[in-house]
Amino acid sequence: MKILVVGSVAYDNVETPEGKRESQLGGSASYFSIAASHFTEVGMVGVVGQDFQDDDLKTYESHGIDISGLEVVEGRTFRWAGDYLQDINTAVTHETQLNVFADFSPTLSEAHAAAPFLFLANIEPSLQLRVLDSMAQRPKLVACDTMNLWIDIARPSLADLISKVDILTINEGEARQFTDEHHLPTAASELLDSGPSTVVIKRGEYGAALFNQDFNFAAPAYPLAKVVDPTGAGDSFAGGFMGYIAATGDTSQEGLRRGAIVGSTMASFAVEAFGLDRLRNLTPTEIEERFEAFVELTRFKPIDSSNRLPLR
Ligand code: AMP
Numbered sequence: 060m061k062i063l064v065v066g067s068v069a070y071d072n073v074e075t076p077e078g079k080r081e082s083q084l085g086g087s088a089s090y091f092s093i094a095a096s097h098f099t100e101v102g103m104v105g106v107v108g109q110d111f112q113d114d115d116l117k118t119y120e121s122h123g124i125d126i127s128g129l130e131v132v133e134g135r136t137f138r139w140a141g142d143y144l145q146d147i148n149t150a151v152t153h154e155t156q157l158n159v160f161a162d163f164s165p166t167l168s169e170a171h172a173a174a175p176f177l178f179l180a181n182i183e184p185s186l187q188l189r190v191l192d193s194m195a196q197r198p199k200l201v202a203c204d205t206m207n208l209w210i211d212i213a214r215p216s217l218a219d220l221i222s223k224v225d226i227l228t229i230n231e232g233e234a235r236q237f238t239d240e241h242h243l244p245t246a247a248s249e250l251l252d253s254g255p256s257t258v259v260i261k262r263g264e265y266g267a268a269l270f271n272q273d274f275n276f277a278a279p280a281y282p283l284a285k286v287v288d289p290t291g292a293g294d295s296f297a298g299g300f301m302g303y304i305a306a307t308g309d310t311s312q313e314g315l316r317r318g319a320i321v322g323s324t325m326a327s328f329a330v331e332a333f334g335l336d337r338l339r340n341l342t343p344t345e346i347e348e349r350f351e352a353f354v355e356l357t358r359f360k361p362i363d364s365s366n367r368l369p370l371r
Contacts (some may be wrong), residue, residue, distance in 0.1 A: 060125055061305040063171050064091050065104040065190040066081040066128065066204075066294070067179025068111075072140035073333070075145065077287045083334035084115045086137060086277045087180035087204065090291030093338050094298025094325040095178075097242060099306040102171050104128035104190060105182075106163045108135040115306065126330040128171055133330035134159040143289055148263025149232060150290070155208060160186070167193045174363060176305040179203035179224070180294060184216040191223060200310055202226035202301055204293065210237050222254035228297050230264045243268065256317060259300070259322075269319050274312055276317040279356055281349065292326040295338060299325030320357070324349045 072081050093103045102125040109129060119126045135158040141150045162185060179187035181204045188329045191201060195342040203224045209217050209362030211235060217237075221227055227250060231243060240246040243260055247270035252260045264286070266279040302323030304314055327349060331337045361370060 060170055060174055062095055062101040062176040062301055063102045063174035064088050064178045064180055065165060066091060066182050067137050067141050068105040068107050069137045071290060073288060074142040074144060075288050085290060087294045090294035090329060091178055091180050091211045091298040092124045093122055094100055094295040094336055095302030096124050097341060098302035099129050102128055102174060104165050106115060106130045106132055106159045109133060111136050132159050147286055147289055165190050175199045176301060177201045178297060180303050181206050184209050184213050184220045188220050190215060201227050202228060204297055207233050207236055221270045224255050226257045227255040228259040228261060230273045231260050234260050260308040261296060266323060267296060267319060274321060276316045278323045280323060283327060286330045291328050291329050295329035296322035296326040320353045324353055
């Protein structure tokens with residue numbers, strides 16, 4: 060198994076300008092693992108309640124995801140309710156019910172603890188830290204995500220976590236909130252100073268900005284005619300990004316740049332339908348074609364000696 064992910068496995072109530080869904084399968088670990096499973100072997104660590112549907116377990120299994128680390132315990136599955144009615148790029152949370160996550164204490168199997176790549180998807184930072192501490196050795200690459208709730212109520216453990224990861228993925232609003240800095244490059248540089256070597260700032264329909272100690276890179280979002288449900292876009296970005304890097308083992312600058320485009324590719328699919336509906340039915344050809352569309356979207360001829368800028 061190449062990538063281990065810990066994060067929420069949820070039933071979401073979501074409202075967007077395109078409609079409403081109740082109890083749809085979601086959670087940060089779900090979006091991440093389905094997106095990453097198109098590229099590499101994924102193991103999931105998390106917890107669900109007895110209300111979790113067998114068909115939903117089968118969704119992970121049909122993507123070859125190792126769910127031996129997904130505990131089923133007494134109680135209700137994590138639930139989140141939110142909308143995107145004011146701003147399609149920003150979720151407004153109505154309710155978060157931790158339910159079975161409130162008492163969750165992850166224990167890793169030997170195979171899971173040896174995973175070379177680790178993604179600490181959005182969940183309470185102390186759980187993310189516990190999984191990181193349980194790894195047999197430091198994975199080749201550790202990335203994490205978070206959200207405004209944990210900045211509000213668990214800032215010290217979140218800061219501890221950020222100091223221990225290689226890559227932080229974070230929304231622009233959350234980057235501003237965490238650093239108290241409006242200007243994103245300054246916020247990113249403050250985050251880079253606090254530990255990670257790469258900070259990916261997710262900007263919804265404006266794409267993702269990758270800040271590294273040695274270089275910066277901008278990955279656009281795909282110009283879709285319609286965004287149906289932005290839920291899970293960030294986790295799907297992370298799934299494509301980390302899935303590509305884990306599959307190739309390429310953690311070089313070129314690998315990170317290409318990974319960011321693969322991430323944008325998967326995020327663009329995620330938002331085309333409610334929940335996991337589009338991500339879980341993708342064909343390799345569709346992924347390849349969308350990736351090529353990104354190559355075209357970002358292509359321009361560099362300046363050389365025969366083609367100088369027409370400066371006066
Ligand atoms: P995103 O990629 O940020 O749109 O993530 C969407 C997913 O995050 C939803 O499916 C929710 O179930 C999940 N989620 C919402 N709030 C939390 C939270 N506080 N902790 C963990 N997961 C959450």
